[in-house]
Amino acid sequence: MSGEFEMAGAIAEGGMWARVAEPGAGEAHAEGHGKCLNCGTVLTGPHCHQCGQAAHVHRSISAFWHDILHGVLHFDGKFWNTLPLLAWQPGHLTRRYIHGERAKFISPMALFLFAIFLMFAIFSYVGSPNFTGEKPGSASADGVNLVDINNSDWRGTMRAELAKLEAKIAEREAELKQLPADSPSRPKIEAQIRDLKSDANGLSFATGGKPLYTELLAEDGTPLPENFEFNTDVNTGFPAFDAWINKVAAKAKKNPELLLYKMQSNGYKFAWLLIPLSIPFVWLATIGKRGHHFYDHAVFTTYSIAFMSLLFIVVTLSVKFNLMPGLVITAALFYAPFHMYRQLRHAYGTSRIGGVFRLALLLGCTGIVVLLFLTILINLGLIG
Numbered sequence: 001m002s003g004e005f006e007m008a009g010a011i012a013e014g015g016m017w018a019r020v021a022e023p024g025a026g027e028a029h030a031e032g033h034g035k036c037l038n039c040g041t042v043l044t045g046p047h048c049h050q051c052g053q054a055a056h057v058h059r060s061i062s063a064f065w066h067d068i069l070h071g072v073l074h075f076d077g078k079f080w081n082t083l084p085l086l087a088w089q090p091g092h093l094t095r096r097y098i099h100g101e102r103a104k105f106i107s108p109m110a111l112f113l114f115a116i117f118l119m120f121a122i123f124s125y126v127g128s129p130n131f132t133g134e135k136p137g138s139a140s141a142d143g144v145n146l147v148d149i150n151n152s153d154w155r156g157t158m159r160a161e162l163a164k165l166e167a168k169i170a171e172r173e174a175e176l177k178q179l180p181a182d183s184p185s186r187p188k189i190e191a192q193i194r195d196l197k198s199d200a201n202g203l204s205f206a207t208g209g210k211p212l213y214t215e216l217l218a219e220d221g222t223p224l225p226e227n228f229e230f231n232t233d234v235n236t237g238f239p240a241f242d243a244w245i246n247k248v249a250a251k252a253k254k255n256p257e258l259l260l261y262k263m264q265s266n267g268y269k270f271a272w273l274l275i276p277l278s279i280p281f282v283w284l285a286t287i288g289k290r291g292h293h294f295y296d297h298a299v300f301t302t303y304s305i306a307f308m309s310l311l312f313i314v315v316t317l318s319v320k321f322n323l324m325p326g327l328v329i330t331a332a333l334f335y336a337p338f339h340m341y342r343q344l345r346h347a348y349g350t351s352r353i354g355g356v357f358r359l360a361l362l363l364g365c366t367g368i369v370v371l372l373f374l375t376i377l378i379n380l381g382l383i384g
Contacts, residue, residue, distance in 0.1 A: 082106040086307050090339060091346020094303055098296050098347075108302035112275075115309040120268040122313050126320045162203040162212075169196045262381035263374075270376065274305055277372055281365035285358050289348045300347055307339060337363060 035041065036048035036055070043055050082105045085093035097105055172193045179186055197213040204212035275298065282297040311332055318328035340362060345355035 078106045090343035094347040112302045112306040115306040116271045165200045263377045285362040
């Protein structure tokens, strides 16, 4: 039950931050008469032109709940004006917002904030893969509470696979011992044992950081010691940098679960970094299109990231509740680049062929942005 409350709290928090980014949402629709109840200015319309308060104020319990829903979800004409255009005609939405149609649409930053907080809320409810091997509610070696961080144990699965491989190796080795030295079947079984041991080494590296069968790794055929460990220290020739990078690498190797937890917790807090990271690449992808400023690229980027976040939420929920996940994932993989193409073409007025080429460049740049963002999260996790 705590997951549902945490999700609701995160959604409310996102709505309130979005409200800060866009405080005026146009609640009042009726004409006002008399004086403003807040500042006493004579009213000439549905809002006071001096302080901005609505001319008509409610004092009913239904209006109170409406204010809550509106403050959290912007549940008014702006929502219904913005979402359909964002989903199907993002280029028109971007262009219209840039050229001054602001009052009828949710601002890109408000929509971005709400989408990011909503995504965090969904992940808090749905959960994410368990990299700890510990039960929910336990604490890590560094004392970090791992309650509800994870729902599955990938290391436990790998250890189970490793146990199966060891059983097969033991079976093949027992079979090999029963064969005479000159049996023609020995080379085949020995090759099978080597392959099984190689697979076991891979799983052993992933779960324990060192090989299980070191004899397969010696270049000259001499078996390596049982306690052999590879030297993974970085040596760039700069002692201070080497000491720092080896220290953080040792920290990550010692407790990778804590690093993942920090990356998850920092992910939504620093999601805004995706905007400044993306703007130069959007400029690069639209170079040659005159009359556009970096503000235009910022609006384009923010609306695009907000939509991709909402799309990712839909995919996550379809997988969680098993609502045709294969179809939804396939549709999302095809629609995401198509959405970027439509936004590029109509926001910047490109031709079809030009839009395709610019899309290809932008997709490549998107990969760079994601890599930079993950690098930042990893470094924040290691330093923190």
